Every structure is written in C-alpha cells, then in structure tokens.
Amino acid sequence: MNNYEDFVRRLKEDQLIASIKSPKSLDLFLETNIQSAFLLTGNISVIKRYVELLKQNNRFVFLHIEKIPGISFDREGLKFIAKFVKPTGIVTTKSSLIQLAKKEGLITIQRLFLVDTDAVENGLQVVNEIQPHALEIMPALIPDMIAKLKRNTNLPIITGGLIQSQDHIDAALNHGAVAVSTSRPKLWHAQCPKQTVQISK
Secondary structure: OHHHHHHHHHHHHHOEEEEEOOHHHHHHHOOOOOOEEEEOOOOOOOHHHHHHHHHHOOOEEEEEHHHOOOOOOOHHHHHHHHHHHOOOEEEEOOHHHHHHHHHOOOEEEEEEEOOOHHHHHHHHHHHHHHOOOEEEEEOOOOHHHHHHHHHHOOOOEEEEOOOOOHHHHHHHHHOOOOEEEEOOHHHHHHHOOOOOOOOOO
C-alpha cells in the first residue's frame, strides 16, 4: 500500500503527530511542517470539511472514531467514512473496527491503554492477531513498556498521552517509538517550525 509506505516514511521523518482537539488547533497545525494528524474534534456534519482541508494541504488525516459524534461503530459507519469522508485512516481502541476499516482500504491504528499487565498481554495478543497498520500506546510516559512492546510486535509504534515536554518526546523515541502524538501546539512548533501554508477556506 503506497499510501501506508508514504505515511510511515513521513512518521520517521517528523517523529510527531498532531492530536487535534479543537478547530483552533486545526489552524495551528496547518502552520507547522507536521504531516500527520489525529482528528479528535468535529462531528458528522463538519468532519468531511475538516478532512478535505487537511488533505488539500497534503496531510495524512486519521479520524479517532470514538471522538466523532454521529458516526456509528459498525460496518455502515466505516463504509460512510471510507466512501464519503475519505480520511487516510482511523484510530480506534476497538479491534472490531480495525478489521472493518482494513476491508474498506483505510490505514488502521490500534490505540492500546497500558493500564496493567493483563491489558498489555491481552492487547498484544489481539494486535498480533488482527494486524493493524500501526499501534499507538498510551500513556507515553512509560519508556520501558515502549521498548517491551517493540520487542513483541513488528508494527510501527506510536505513543501519546501526558506528553508535557520535549524530554518526554525524546524518551519515547529513544525507547523505540517511531513517533509521538501530542495535542500541545507548543511542542508541534518546537519540533516542526512554522512555514507558509496556503489554506483553502
């Protein structure tokens, strides 16, 4: 999948993904060089416009399904996303949606919360069975767990959650994460400085 290969290549270059939680953050994101975004804002009536805006600016756009009101968590919901909204892919905690999204040709990122040892072991088992395109683990502030998961899966590992500083980003990357997701524009601009962007309104 060329789109997937391009996405992974850009992840390795940027090492950062913008988690966009508000329309204001959308504008701030477009002032950076970061190429990938997780959309956690909007609803069924505006999400297509947000996705189109980002794609017009040559960005990879992933919808966090559970954060977008009005979209159903089933086959029809995934078909709607793939055929009408047309993001690069999805982020989800639900393994059943990963399988449906892959059938619709979307790049899939499984989000896994490291709440305890059982969650880690069960999550790894599910991930290795369903094979999403990438794994996002949260929170990011457990570098040793990033290294452990890296040893137990061949998937690209993204990590996020509770990121407060460049040191947190560096620690995650040094322990095997290919990229870090954060909703803090200050860190977007520190990592990938502002450039002139033509924004289509």
